[in-house]
Amino acid sequence: MSYWRGARVKTDVTPKKRGPCRVLNTKDEFILVLLKIRLALTLTFLGGLFNVSAGTASRIFNTWIKFLAKELGNLIFWPDKQSVMSTIPKSLKYKYRNLRCTLDCTEVFIERPRNLLNQAATWSDYKKHNTVKFLVAIATNGMISFLSKAWGGRTSDVHITRESGFLNLVDPGDVILADRGFTIKEDLLLRYASLEIPPPSKGKEQHTPAEVAKTKKNC
Incomplete structure (x- = not known):
């Protein structure tokens, strides 16, 4: 080296x-x-x-x-649909037979940049710290199947998803699991795919029995 x-x-x-x-x-x-x-x-x-x-x-x-x-x-690559279907666990196979991956963003703390513009771009209100953010997709067998380039912590999860090239990998019929912050249902519908997210809890004291059942299903 x-x-x-x-x-x-x-x-x-x-x-x-x-x-x-x-x-x-x-x-x-x-x-x-x-x-x-x-x-x-x-x-x-x-x-x-x-x-x-x-x-x-x-x-x-x-x-x-x-x-x-x-x-x-x-070691990070997007597997073909047949490979994903052959490695999907039984616990998920009956719930989401067309599950392709689970999507989430992860943030890494960084030192505060000296440049004021970089400070603003990397400030994360969620972490209350300067961070860089990555979009990560986890395949059904647990491997990382997609990793985006680094974005400033200020960038929204939706923007990273749309600009990272991830949506171009989605095939018709795919089911994507994600958190509530990923409001990309319409983006996936344009590709004949679907999004599964936990039911919203903001402003609610308690979930309905149906929402509790769906949350358990997504776990």
């Missing part, structure tokens, strides 16, 4: 020249990256934990993230 040295610094690709000596072995570097991803630890903390500088921890993390994205990116 060629170590990341910043966006403005070009990586030396001359085969006769070696990069800087690695302070940590491959296993420790990988553990550092996993700790950063899973626990959102600061680079300063990780540097102290592995006895390296925060700058070195940053270079390791940025290098590995690009490497992992390249190597693991092919």
Whole structure:
């Protein structure tokens, strides 16, 4: 791997020249990256934990993230309808025989950008923090079948769904499970697909028996 040295610094690709000596072995570097991803630890903390500088921890993390994205990116793909139907669990097969995926957005906390426009674009009222947001589709066998590009946390789930290219993958007859924030029923109807969402609860003290039954059905 060629170590990341910043966006403005070009990586030396001359085969006769070696990069800087690695302070940590491959296993420790990988553990550092996993700790950063899973626990959102600061680079300063990780540097102290592995006895390296925060700058070195940053270079390791940025290098590995690009490497992992390249190597693991092919694991996220949109399966054909026959494959989905063959792996759908029995508990869902009888309820939603044409279920294609479950749709949701996930947000990742980021540091507050210095640029005021970027601050506004990434501010999430829901999380009360600056975030980036991704649209994620989960297939019936539990695999991630679609992952959008990153959007600012201010962006609505509906806008990301419409602009990410997800709707172009939907086939006629597909059933999509989603949360109440995904008001995309009409978008799916144009593709002869349908949307299943939990019944609304805003302004209600208690669900009706029919709504309770539907909520249990969606679980």
